[in-house]
Amino acid sequence: MRFSDEFEGRFSEMLSHYPTKRSVLVPTLLYAQDEVGYLSDEVIAELATRLDLTELEVRNVISYYSMLTTKARGKYNVQVCTNISCMLRGAEEIFEHCKKRLGVGPHGTTPDNLFSLEEVECIGACSWAPAVQVNYDFHENLTVDKMDQLFDECKKEGTQLRNL
């Protein structure tokens, strides 16, 4: 299978960082997931061959880390922190609202493949709780209204991109 040149560049650069090949597995999986959207069987097979691992070993690592997934996700992966600081400042309410607004449960993806929802442990934004991470972006000091705003913006952007 083919990856982008950017991926290949990163991959070959990383290989030089470690004494053994298998050490680059975790960052490589992250890059591959960013590029493909999720870790398909094809990706797993390809990386296993490249790194002289078994597919089973690659799967073991993927199943260990919650940020790695073998199922397709929406374009915006909404990760709501419900750890203690956020929870005290209303994260549960926000999470409930997200479920209602998107109409999916945790680890669910909306039918238009735009959003998927996840409940996560502390994302390190306690000072600005409650916080939500959408893909790699943080959104802080949220309320239900702000959340709605965020969804609208994402939806607009997503639909525009799709129509391009």
Place this chain on the structure above:
Amino acid sequence: MADVNITVDGKKVTAPAGTLLIEACKSVGIEVPSFCYYPNLSLQGACRMCLVKVEKMPKLQTACTTVISEGMIAITNNDEVRQARKSMVELLLGNHPLDCPVCDAGGECELQDMTFSYGAAESKFMEAKNHKDEQQWSPVVYFDRPRCILCYRCVRVCGEAMDVWALGVQNRGVVSVIAPNKEDHLECEECGMCIDICPVGALTSGAYRYKTRPWEMNHVGTICTHCGDGCKTTLGVRRSDSGMQIVRGDNRDKSGINGDFLCIKGRYAFDFADDPQRVTTPLIRRDGQLAPSTWEEAFELIGKRFAEIRDKEGGRAIGVVGSNRTTNEENYLLSKFARVVLKTNSIDHRRTADFPAFAAAMVGKPHAAATMRDVFNAPAILVIGNNPTEQHPLLAWQIRNNVRLHRARLYVINSRPIKLRRQATSFTEIPQGTEGQAAAFLGGDDSAAEALGSGSREMWVGLRDKLRGEGKLIIIFDSAIRGKDISALVKFGSAVSGAKFVCLGDYSNSRGAADMGLYPDFLPGYRPIADASTFKDEWGDMPTAPGLNVSQMAEAAAAGTLKGFYVVGSNPVGGLGLDPFAFSNTFVVVQDMFLTETAQMADVVLPSANAYEKAGTFTNTCGDIQLVKKAGEVSDVKSDFEMIVRIADATGFEVRKLVPFGGRGTSADMGQSRGAQSGEADRHVVWLEAHGLEPKMSPFDPMAILDEIQRLVPGYDVSRMNLLAGNDQHTTTVGTGQGGVQDAKLIAPANDNLFTSGTLGRYSRALNSVIENRNPEPAEEVAAD
């Protein structure tokens, strides 16, 4: 390494630096319980069962990962430690089902033992247990997830020790689960090591599942009857309608040369014994059909016909074919029987390696034959040809783990990218069929390098120089190297200090068959027919001209000069491609378990016992001799030994001259002829031997002829007591220097893989079920650094 002094529970312990605390404790008899720790596997520290108090350390330490240091003071049995163990067991039992009464591991479960020794009677956990259904991962491996305690032993033994990497751990924390490599099933070597090493009943064997319980069986440690490596397998036997049924095989007795290892054949492929197609009555051909008969009638007929042919046409009109799977005693007896009773030297077997040439090349180097144990300890190993992973699984295990644990250097020269290349320091690919040239080149014939394909001459010279520089090199080769190539290789080895050799034969007693002289031109111990003086004194009169080999026998039968053909436990028609119609005017007697292609054309078929149903000795391909004990029993079959003696008797020969039994004044068969059935009987045998009281009262007692073998066959004068105690003894390879004149074309390697095993494999349900379940294309080879 320097020694370190520590104190454990007030006892002074001295151990080499680098020793783990748990091992140091064990060395003075202090048991530290653990699940995940297993000697020779990587450390895991997962089960937390081995927590001990180490002074000046703030918390309890895991003894399995703590390396001892000077002055360390450890306490393994105070209240704190006991409480910790109790809590660990309680946690492990949190979701472990209490189905011990149905669990296969019940009675030999480490968790049971630990709960009994260290656990609490009550649990604080009230939650309902989380049940998951049992999964079948392969025809022989079942996984019961709730029973798993996540010690990861199976994962490590499969990956590190077997180099298969078929098991892994998925998810993390409380939801961790052992997973097979192909989503819901395994694609692996099916060795069953994971089942053996599992401390609980999470991984269970498909063959033994729910059949019986460990204390209901007798456990007999005997030698596997499949490949030539000679693993010790412990067979669990139970009384059945027709005798003793073998219910399971495992390696609970780790004293064998195989230590922890057994492959699929040693573990599961004992079931050919109960195959419904097994012959259990003597068959005599009447009106063109094989019809059931009685033993008396069969022996009488065979004795009469053989004596007739011998007296009328001379011994040359009778041919004998021996087996690679009968014991040394039977092979020796057959060799003697053919020459002394039938007066023929036409005796042969399926040759799977050029042992005579090997013995000849080893003249003057009696200690240069490596043992199977040596292979695990040698600093350097050279493997030319063969694929040990498939054909000699134990040898591959020894090599692999030697490389892993002792950093041995492995050199592989092969025409295929065999799996052992992954452990190799150097892998050199050569064109198919040029193993002999490689040997010749190493032996100094530089011109042979041209045949060796793409590798440059400098590369080959460099490799040879490097190998010459290796001390204590073990050189391993198979039947691809024959005749003068063997002497070239041995010559090369002589230049290396302390070099040893292994010549690989394919079946469980191929080496024994060769050593016992199943050759038309060699007597036992590779002594040429012409030089028979020692044997003449003992055996009496015998023919002096070399006899016919197997293919010559077939030609003679076709030409009408071979009138009698006696086949013991072999299938020359199916295996060597002899023309069955050539024998249509020959009186053919076959001793076998099944109606093989050869048995189908026989005039008399005698049902024989297999190696699991009789006693004797086997010599493995390295020359390690080991005791074979009787485990199973099927009524109405006889051992080949007894049948040979009875046929000799029926020809009118005085049996005492064939088997020197009795003669010590005792007058009872003390059980040896029936074989040892339990550990107690084994010890009794050793005791009798130690006091010079071995009775050998019956002419069917193989031990009676073992005396003669030990006396007459060079290299077999090993310690009888050690042999009887179940230890492996190394025979020294002593040739006469005249063995290299064999026709190399007669060697027919078995080419069995992990899941086939000649005739036995054809009738093994376990092996066949695994073969049926495999993908047509070979399993994808895996690698790990």
Place this chain on the structure above:
Amino acid sequence: MPILKDIAAIAKGMSITFREMFAPTVVENYPDGPGPLKGAKVEPRYRGVHVLQRDENGLEKCVACFLCAAACPSNCIFIEAAENTNELRVSGAERYAKVYNIDYNRCIFCGYCVEACPTDAITHGHGFQNASFNASNLIYRKEQLLAAVPAHLGANAIFNRADVEGGAAAVPVPGS
């Protein structure tokens, strides 16, 4: 006066004889008494011929764990295990006893098997009339030892489902 001593001793002894003469009898009228026990009275904890119990679904409680055979001091219990399948479900667990024999030639009714049983499958019943002129009759098979199917399950629905579906009358299987 030794003679007086002798008379006193005899009188004391005979007093017991006469007292017992008028006491009500404790001998059971076995085997001429009424009822299936023919007049015998059995204490509740009497250890008689074993009974293999069934659970509330009519399945056998025995899971063929062999612990009774292991505990047996006279080695009189013989078991062969087999695996339950969806088609043939005999016990509640994965395994059941295909063969379960007790050799009453050897059994000493010590009750260790009952003690050992983890599933309370084997119990001592009150049967004691097992004398026989033929020793081979004393090897009891599983069919002889099994408790009857509970009455509320009537037709032994689990074992003979095929029979019931085939129109057989829903009656308990005798002897099981």
